[in-house]
Amino acid sequence: MAQFHNLKVTDIHRTIRDAVVLTLEPDDRTAFDFIQGQYLTFRREFDGEELRRSYSICSGRAEDKLQVGIKRVEGGAFSTWANEELKVGETLEAMxxxxGFHTPLDPGAEKQYLGFAGGSGITPVLSIIKTTLEVEPKSTFTLVYANKGVATIMFREELEDLKNQYLGRLSVIHVLEQDAQEIDLFTGMVTEEKCAQLFRTWVDVESIDTAFICGPEPMMLGIAKALRDHGLDDAQIKFELFASAQPGRLPKKAVSQEAGKTANQAEVAITLDGSTQTISAAKDITVLDAARANQMDAPYACKAGVCSTCRCRVIEGEVEMVANHALEDYEVEKGYVLSCQSYPVTDRVVVDYDQ
Ligand SMILES: Cc1cc2nc3c(=O)[nH]c(=O)nc-3n(C[C@H](O)[C@H](O)[C@H](O)COP(=O)(O)OP(=O)(O)OC[C@H]3O[C@@H](n4cnc5c(N)ncnc54)[C@H](O)[C@@H]3O)c2cc1C
Ligand code: FES
Incomplete structure (x- = not known):
């Protein structure tokens, strides 16, 4: 399941000073048949330590290419390497x-979509915009795109081209933190208040079917609150978070001194790639770490409750999930958990990575 494939870098395009768009040619093309809004998890060793990082696909489904956009994070290991050292012709490894940052598309649909992106959060939204406008010829898309200044807008020209290609069906509102614009409302941060102002004059939020939000967490929370206040329900709001402002994991409460060694142990049955292994695991170790400590190749990337790569379903027993920035309520109700954030609570737990 956590199988990595080889992808050759066939092109590197610098979209702004601090971001590159990689075009990738997978060895196994069918394995990389993606849905708009999905991401790839790469792995690479840095100084002998394996790092896994996720990057959203920015190409549309109808384009015959696989692309990701990587913005350099100050001091960031993978993003700096990708921006400064990676060369065309090299091979990357990715899952x-x-x-699940998408909604099903229907060629007969006539929907109004709204997207909010902050900085590199444009990548999955761009894939969604391109795919939606192509597949649903009667639907429209409004994008509110937040950046520091003009120089940091990723895909600025590509968005202009899309506006021309899908005349009247795509509108883009650039909100710039630092650069002044003709319309005052378009300068500053995208906050709950700014959204309320936008909804008064620029965006008819009542007509919106689905809103997609991807950006820094505080911005996302403000936008979601404004959308809810203006009548959208949770099912109409889709999120993708790149990094959490909170630590990925809340401190795990210490197991009581009195609790004997066995009380701290759980029997965990784990199904992965069609086979089931039952292991004995300490209750203060996550299901993911327990699986990996037993040589099971369970999938993961961020280990911070953000990406959902480690998702599995609890079939029996109970776990405590201490952070969740990725799963939606309906998934949690069905028993899905993030195994990197889940500790066994009952003495027997059965989980399935294959569902
Ligand atoms: C589902 C998902 C999809 C993603 N898609 C994209 C994408 O399309 N494009 C893209 O550029 N990134 C994307 N990211 C973020 C990406 O995975 C990495 O977190 C980011 O590139 C930093 O990794 P690094 O190894 O360079 O930095 P690290 O070495 O991990 O971090 C260095 C420092 O930067 C801080 N930091 C880490 N991540 C961020 C961040 N995102 N913003 C600001 N500071 C940060 C850390 O706290 C640390 O202090 C995505 C993340 C997720 C979970
Ligand atoms: S590995 Fe990212 S949520 Fe668990």
């Missing part, structure tokens, strides 16, 4: 596309 098949994952993620």
């Amino acid at each position: 098949a596309p994952m993620g």
Whole structure:
């Protein structure tokens, strides 16, 4: 399941000073047949330590290419390497596309979509915009795109081209933190208040079927609150988070001194790639770490409750999930958990990575 495939870098395009778009040619093309809004998880060793990082696919489904956009994070290991050292012709390793940041498309639909992106959060939204406008010829898309200034807008020209290609069906509102614009409302941060102002004059939020939000967490929370206040329900709001402002994991409460060694142990049956292994695991170790400590190749990337790569379903028993920035309520109700954030609570737990 956590199988990595080889992808050759066939092109590197610098979209702004601090971001590159990689075009990738997978060895196994069918494994990389993606849904708009999904991401790839790459792995690479840095100084002998394996790092896994996720990057959203920015190409549309109808384009015959696989692309990701990587913005350099100050001091960031993978993003700096990708921006400064990676060369065309090199081979990367990535898992098949994952993620649920999308809604089903229907060529007969006539929908109004709204997207909010902050900085590199444009990548999955761009894939969604391109695919939606192509597949649903009667639907429209409004994008509110937040950046520091003009120089940091990723895909600025590509968005202009898309506006021309899908005349009247795509509108883009650039909100710039630092650069002044003709319309005052378009300068500053995208906050709950700014959204309320936008909804008064620029975006008819009542007509919106689905809103997609991807950006820094505080911005996302403000936008979601404004959308809810203006009548959208949770099912109409889709999120993708790149990094959490909170630590990935809340401190795990210490197991009581009195609790004997056995009380701290759980029997965990784990199904992965069609086979089931039952292991004995300490209750203060996550299900993911327990699986990996027993040589099971359970999938993961961020280990911070953000990406959902480690998702599995609890079939029996109970676990405590201490952070969740990725799963939606309906998934949690069905028993899905993030195994990197889940500790066994009952003495027997059965989980399935294959569902
Ligand atoms: C589902 C998913 C999809 C993603 N898609 C994209 C994408 O399309 N494009 C893209 O550029 N990134 C994307 N990311 C973020 C990406 O995975 C990495 O977190 C980011 O590139 C930093 O990794 P690094 O190894 O360079 O930095 P690290 O070495 O991990 O971090 C260095 C420092 O930067 C801080 N930091 C880590 N991540 C961020 C961040 N995102 N913003 C600001 N500071 C940060 C850390 O706290 C640390 O202090 C995505 C993340 C997720 C979970
Ligand atoms: S590995 Fe990212 S949520 Fe668990």
